[in-house]
Amino acid sequence: MDRPVEKLLKSIEELTTMMSSRMATNNPFNNLLKTLEVNGKSYKYYDIAQLGDKYDRLPFSIRVLLESCIRNCDNFQVLEKDVENVLNWESNQKSESGVEIAFKPARVILQDLTGVPAVVDFAAMRDAVKDLGGNPDKINPICPADLVIDHSVQVDFSRTTDALAKNQELEFERNKERFQFLKWGAQAFNNMLIVPPGSGIVHQVNLEYLARVVFTGDLLHPDSVVGTDSHTTMINGLGVVGWGVGGIEAEAVMLGQAISMLLPRVVGYRLVGELDPLATSTDLVLTITKHLRSLGVVGKFVEFFGPGVAALSIADRATVANMCPEFGATVAHFPVDRRSLAYLAQTDRSAEKIKVIEEYLKATKQFRNYNDPSQDPVFSEVVELDLSTVVTSVSGPKRPQDRVSVSVMKKDFNDCLSNKVR
Numbered sequence: 001m002d003r004p005v006e007k008l009l010k011s012i013e014e015l016t017t018m019m020s021s022r023m024a025t026n027n028p029f030n031n032l033l034k035t036l037e038v039n040g041k042s043y044k045y046y047d048i049a050q051l052g053d054k055y056d057r058l059p060f061s062i063r064v065l066l067e068s069c070i071r072n073c074d075n076f077q078v079l080e081k082d083v084e085n086v087l088n089w090e091s092n093q094k095s096e097s098g099v100e101i102a103f104k105p106a107r108v109i110l111q112d113l114t115g116v117p118a119v120v121d122f123a124a125m126r127d128a129v130k131d132l133g134g135n136p137d138k139i140n141p142i143c144p145a146d147l148v149i150d151h152s153v154q155v156d157f158s159r160t161t162d163a164l165a166k167n168q169e170l171e172f173e174r175n176k177e178r179f180q181f182l183k184w185g186a187q188a189f190n191n192m193l194i195v196p197p198g199s200g201i202v203h204q205v206n207l208e209y210l211a212r213v214v215f216t217g218d219l220l221h222p223d224s225v226v227g228t229d230s231h232t233t234m235i236n237g238l239g240v241v242g243w244g245v246g247g248i249e250a251e252a253v254m255l256g257q258a259i260s261m262l263l264p265r266v267v268g269y270r271l272v273g274e275l276d277p278l279a280t281s282t283d284l285v286l287t288i289t290k291h292l293r294s295l296g297v298v299g300k301f302v303e304f305f306g307p308g309v310a311a312l313s314i315a316d317r318a319t320v321a322n323m324c325p326e327f328g329a330t331v332a333h334f335p336v337d338r339r340s341l342a343y344l345a346q347t348d349r350s351a352e353k354i355k356v357i358e359e360y361l362k363a364t365k366q367f368r369n370y371n372d373p374s375q376d377p378v379f380s381e382v383v384e385l386d387l388s389t390v391v392t393s394v395s396g397p398k399r400p401q402d403r404v405s406v407s408v409m410k411k412d413f414n415d416c417l418s419n420k421v422r
Helices: 003-025 061-071 082-086 113-132 163-173 176-188 202-211 230-238 247-256 279-295 316-320 338-346 350-361 406-416
Strands: 032-037 041-046 100-103 107-111 145-148 192-195 219-222 224-227 239-246 257-262 266-272 300-306 331-333 381-386
Touching: 003 338, 032 107, 032 338, 032 350, 041 061, 041 266, 041 350, 061 082, 061 100, 061 219, 061 300, 061 331, 107 113, 107 202, 107 257, 113 145, 113 176, 113 247, 145 202, 145 247, 176 192, 192 202, 202 230, 202 316, 219 350, 224 230, 224 247, 230 331, 239 331, 247 257, 266 279, 266 316, 279 381, 316 331, 316 338, 338 350, 350 406
Parallel strands: 041 219, 107 145, 107 224, 145 192, 224 239, 266 300, 266 381, 300 331
Antiparallel strands: 032 041, 100 257
């Protein structure tokens, strides 16, 4: 091997080791490290609740950003200044120019249209390292990555009992080479999980299987995710902060890079009352979408609170969160509560893991009781919706903000016939 190439590979290895070492030993917030005993096991975690009144006033979604900045603070990618900026969110969010922070999500989720190019890029990097005389096995995602193959299916057969099996058989036939490559990737790369075709759509799999809510390894920390699909926001219904990004940005996160973002304003959306038995989650989301579009929430976080949230199922919450691209917010967050834990049990997460999640979130004041107004944080602004006012509605598939109540649909249709074309 040429001397310059050998020197380059050694420098890359030393840099990687140095960065890992700095995060592990030189974190200026290691004084916040505590031990949590659950089920006879000990777990380390950063006790961000020690940060006092400023922390107690933060929206729950911002607390996730703060914990990530503290845990990943190495004064290289994530600076102490980033931590200070997030902790001082209440004053900083009033800045007209915006305050920039570095954020490292806990994981990345990909679907096959963008995930395949990412695996190709990692394979190409392995080839390059091998050609340079290095060890290709060292090329792996640094940030955990999940890839769900769900965007390939075409409907060739329908209205028969064996339609699903036939469509999947054709899917394997058409995508044989691609699936073989992905199967190799699933076995070759560490820190990457590839969910095979036929398992479900990416957002369903993310909710029911992939979402950690809290990572329960040696160091406990909240789950957060960026995905290569705009509707990644659906996971906020389970209390996981997540949003969609481009493929290049997702790959950068997989390689250990932090996302540079403006500290967001957070709109508090207070829900009161209960849904009418005849109103569906679709009626609810169309009402909220029209309301939020009229307010203007582009680039902002929306966080739901109030006693009305406690009555909503995780399916209802996920449906609302899934519509983020339609009303323009970055996330539509529902902090974790008892109903979230019940959903984890319903989807076969172990009782031991759920107990760890609950105890960690309570210890760091990230567990929500929607019926306790003393837990309500400070928001940039607050709006309210009485769930009992939600009525059965219809809306066009491309313009969900044009919601029309069924009771006035006939009149609205007749009016549209004579309205001027705009």
